Amino acid sequence: MKSIKKxxxxxxxxxxxxxxxxYQYEGMINGQFLLSDFHHGKIKEIIFPEGYNLEExxxxxxxxxxxxxxxxxxxxxxxxxxxxxxxxxxxVIMGIAHPxxxxxxxxxxxxKVTHNELPAIYGMKQCLDxxxxxxxxxDIIDHRTDTPVDPNWIKHHNVYYTPHQEQxxxxxxxxxxxxxxxxKEMYIRVTAQCPFYVKGGIENxxxxxxxxxxxxxxxxxxxxxxxxxxFPSLLSGVAAILSYKxxxxxxxxxxxxxxxxxxxxxxxxxxxxxxxxxxxTKKIKKLEIDYRLxxxxxxxxSTVVMSRGILHASGGYAIPDTYIIGRLFRSNTPINGxxxxxxxxxxxxxxxxxxxxxxxxxxxxxxxxxxxxxxHIGDEFPTTQPVMENNLEDCLDRVIVKSDYSRKxxxxxxxxxxxxxxxxxxxxxxxxxxxFTGNGEKNMKPKIRVxxxxxxxxxxxxxxxxxxxxAHTTLAQLxxxxxxxxxxxxxxxxxxxxxxxxxxxxxxxxxxxxxGNLLAKTAREIKKELGFDNLEEYVKNHQDEFPKEYFRIFIxxxxxxxxxxxxxxxAYKDYSWAATVNEIVWHADTYQIELIKSWNVLxxxxxxxxxxxxGQAEGGILQGLAYGTTEYIxxxxxGRINGFTDYTLPTTLDIxxxxxxxxHTDNLVAKGLGEIPMDYPAPSIRGALHFAxxxxxxxxxxxxxxxxxxxKEN
Amino acid sequence: MKIEFKLNKKSVMxxxxxxxxxLDVLREDFKLMGTKEGCGEGECGACTVLLGxxxxxxxxxNAVHAEGxxxxxxxxxxxxxxxxxxxxxxxxxxxxxxGFCFPGFLVSAYHYLQTDGENDLEKIKTALSGNICRCTxxxxxxxxxxxxxxxxxxxx
Numbered sequence: 129m130k131s132i133k134k135x136x137x138x139x140x141x142x143x144x145x146x147x148x149x150x151y152q153y154e155g156m157i158n159g160q161f162l163l164s165d166f167h168h169g170k171i172k173e174i175i176f177p178e179g180y181n182l183e184e185x186x187x188x189x190x191x192x193x194x195x196x197x198x199x200x201x202x203x204x205x206x207x208x209x210x211x212x213x214x215x216x217x218x219x220v221i222m223g224i225a226h227p228x229x230x231x232x233x234x235x236x237x238x239x240k241v242t243h244n245e246l247p248a249i250y251g252m253k254q255c256l257d258x259x260x261x262x263x264x265x266x267d268i269i270d271h272r273t274d275t276p277v278d279p280n281w282i283k284h285h286n287v288y289y290t291p292h293q294e295q296x297x298x299x300x301x302x303x304x305x306x307x308x309x310x311x312k313e314m315y316i317r318v319t320a321q322c323p324f325y326v327k328g329g330i331e332n333x334x335x336x337x338x339x340x341x342x343x344x345x346x347x348x349x350x351x352x353x354x355x356x357x358x359f360p361s362l363l364s365g366v367a368a369i370l371s372y373k374x375x376x377x378x379x380x381x382x383x384x385x386x387x388x389x390x391x392x393x394x395x396x397x398x399x400x401x402x403x404x405x406x407x408x409t410k411k412i413k414k415l416e417i418d419y420r421l422x423x424x425x426x427x428x429x430s431t432v433v434m435s436r437g438i439l440h441a442s443g444g445y446a447i448p449d450t451y452i453i454g455r456l457f458r459s460n461t462p463i464n465g466x467x468x469x470x471x472x473x474x475x476x477x478x479x480x481x482x483x484x485x486x487x488x489x490x491x492x493x494x495x496x497x498x499x500x501x502x503x504h505i506g507d508e509f510p511t512t513q514p515v516m517e518n519n520l521e522d523c524l525d526r527v528i529v530k531s532d533y534s535r536k537x538x539x540x541x542x543x544x545x546x547x548x549x550x551x552x553x554x555x556x557x558x559x560x561x562x563x564f565t566g567n568g569e570k571n572m573k574p575k576i577r578v579x580x581x582x583x584x585x586x587x588x589x590x591x592x593x594x595x596x597x598x599a600h601t602t603l604a605q606l607x608x609x610x611x612x613x614x615x616x617x618x619x620x621x622x623x624x625x626x627x628x629x630x631x632x633x634x635x636x637x638x639x640x641x642x643x644g645n646l647l648a649k650t651a652r653e654i655k656k657e658l659g660f661d662n663l664e665e666y667v668k669n670h671q672d673e674f675p676k677e678y679f680r681i682f683i684x685x686x687x688x689x690x691x692x693x694x695x696x697x698x699a700y701k702d703y704s705w706a707a708t709v710n711e712i713v714w715h716a717d718t719y720q721i722e723l724i725k726s727w728n729v730l731x732x733x734x735x736x737x738x739x740x741x742x743g744q745a746e747g748g749i750l751q752g753l754a755y756g757t758t759e760y761i762x763x764x765x766x767g768r769i770n771g772f773t774d775y776t777l778p779t780t781l782d783i784x785x786x787x788x789x790x791x792h793t794d795n796l797v798a799k800g801l802g803e804i805p806m807d808y809p810a811p812s813i814r815g816a817l818h819f820a821x822x823x824x825x826x827x828x829x830x831x832x833x834x835x836x837x838x839x840k841e842n
Numbered sequence: 843m844k845i846e847f848k849l850n851k852k853s854v855m856x857x858x859x860x861x862x863x864x865l866d867v868l869r870e871d872f873k874l875m876g877t878k879e880g881c882g883e884g885e886c887g888a889c890t891v892l893l894g895x896x897x898x899x900x901x902x903x904n905a906v907h908a909e910g911x912x913x914x915x916x917x918x919x920x921x922x923x924x925x926x927x928x929x930x931x932x933x934x935x936x937x938x939x940x941g942f943c944f945p946g947f948l949v950s951a952y953h954y955l956q957t958d959g960e961n962d963l964e965k966i967k968t969a970l971s972g973n974i975c976r977c978t979x980x981x982x983x984x985x986x987x988x989x990x991x992x993x994x995x996x997x998x
Contacts, residue, residue, distance in 0.1 A: 131936060133936060134933075134938060136938075137929075137936070137937075137941070138929060138933055140938050140945075141920060141928075141932055141941070141945065141948055142917060142920035143874065143875060143877070143917045144876070147878065149875075149878075150875040297976060298880045298886060298940065298974070298976055299878070299880070299940065299942040300880070348941055349940065350878075350880075350941070350943075351939075351942060351976050351977055352940075384882050384883070385882075595940060596940025596941065597939065598936070739935065739982070740936055743936055743977075743979075743981075744939075746978060746979030746981045746982070747939065747976070747977045749979060771881060771883050771885070772880070772881040772883060772974070777974050777976065779974060780968075780973070780980050781971045783980055785981075786979055
């Protein structure tokens, strides 16, 4: 739990650390997309502006693709470029390159695309309320019993909506493609979380035209949060065609408005929940959830997001009779994809809101109602996976105590009686299964490589990227702390698909949990094999044995057996747990929520680096709070947000004080941390607003206009 | 058009379109890559530099605005005593995550340290309100700047 410093902080501050747009190559030209400016239709004609010498430009059209016009995804249905029918606004029609960036931009912006308009779906409710938009496949968790509904049980039925959320990483997406005709190699340097996904994309689009695709990370990756998981494949694929045709290095960096318009977002969701609760015991007896996601125009990786979503949808509650159905819906909007939480924030937005709804109706405190229904050792998840620990309840109890919840509930009630502004306090909780769902890790077979040089420098080769979360510091730390090796002699190398084995994507809260724990195990094994107390001494005295190289493959625990068709079994070996209490002030003059204090207790198992872990938690919590209060990407009547001016990210003046505590840190396993801070906080703001004003709003974000409307209607 | 100004304490002269964005002048003509473009519309503050001693977003300023003035970027600030102090504090608190916004934060924090420097959380929040960070939740940034204020006041 040593908070060692990050190795890259100083170069990031003095400006010497290179991000994508900081790389320069001899003869490099610039690339740009021609994007559709309509939602749905068939292209009639592409009219280039007059006054330009078209010979100076390079064009990448569908007809230029030597391989396959499909971006590799769990569902292979999205083309790199439009073939004929535009399926969403902001779809790539072609790539265009020119040496002069400003001239290129002027040229592209002047191109006219005529089309035959087709009907389009682009509103969240227009998409999700209509069964006709269903893609066709449903995933079901069926944990029903034959117990009939007792007529005394109280039925609660409600529908909850959550909107798009923009990752808003500070560095826009970019790529550099360099085709090397002599070796038929396509080299890509890209802002990507998952270099091997991009390699797969290049191999698809280039087909037999190349012998090899090599993908390398940039030194700095300016945030990602899931947004740089699959889109970099599409971006790099088009850049690769431009480089292949021009025989020049091609750089493409998205402008912010383009990035917001066309890259993946968090899926909008519609979560319909029905429960039956025994009024005597206050126990929920039966639960039905209809979990719908707007996938966008294509399904791509949304099937996997939906899977995680339904596996988290019932929350931390022991409900004997549960039925959950998950479905994807289509719209004429850009595909939605990975974003920190991956379906779980939507799941808890529904279930935690519903818990508050029942508690309110039964006139019981939301904390007490959670205590009555929270699951314990001996209970089951809806997949029949046994609950193995009571750590979620420990998180809940601890956060209630440290926030002084019960006293504040009474104090704020009294305060509110005499003030126009109102104080609010709310609770929510959640969990996140570490690593890929079910058999994912088993099928992936993640690999790592470690070398030890003659000077005892350990080099770690993994495809996990450091996008700011500090992975390359903590991964190295897990290795060198295990064997007492000096920090300055242990480094994670920059991911490069030619040198790094495929350890899997930097996703699913799996970097420390899967790769990090594997590295620590490898360190122990090397120490045992060589029999040293001090590696430096050992290397010095056994120079002829070095350099030495080790490969390892991750083998999942044998308890992870999951039927991913029937959703039965162990979906995740280890869960991280969290609970929060949030305090707000609702302002009567502006209808705005002011975030005052966020109390958070998390169990992430062993904490590798406390300062890094707290920083990760704080950042994720703020994203979660903003998800619930300010951020939206599509506003009916106004259209889509297109920049940071109107996308309301929290600034230094908008944020609460954030308190983070980790419990059960004596665990030997470092569990997932990346996503859980985003999963659980938002519903507590809804609860706090209800406490303050008496209204419950079933759609994020809780903007003043919605609060005003709800109060008027109340 | 010829434009003369002081860049990181050195006098420079450049032949440039006066309407070229100051951000592009710094990155393309002077190869100072520390100043980043995050949004291109003056919202995120990743491109913050000091122009005539005041923090501005260089994506909304043009080359002409630099004429006869002094421009200080993250590269220049990191050589100054207060810049070094701030870097030390950002490093110690593990405040830096992806780092793309941090050159901008360094400039704003440096300006605060130079012009006020009181170890006051509310003042620091206001001084940094033009810079957006999506990774950190800002808490560790405040911690770092407060640490720098305290160390400067104590002469460390």
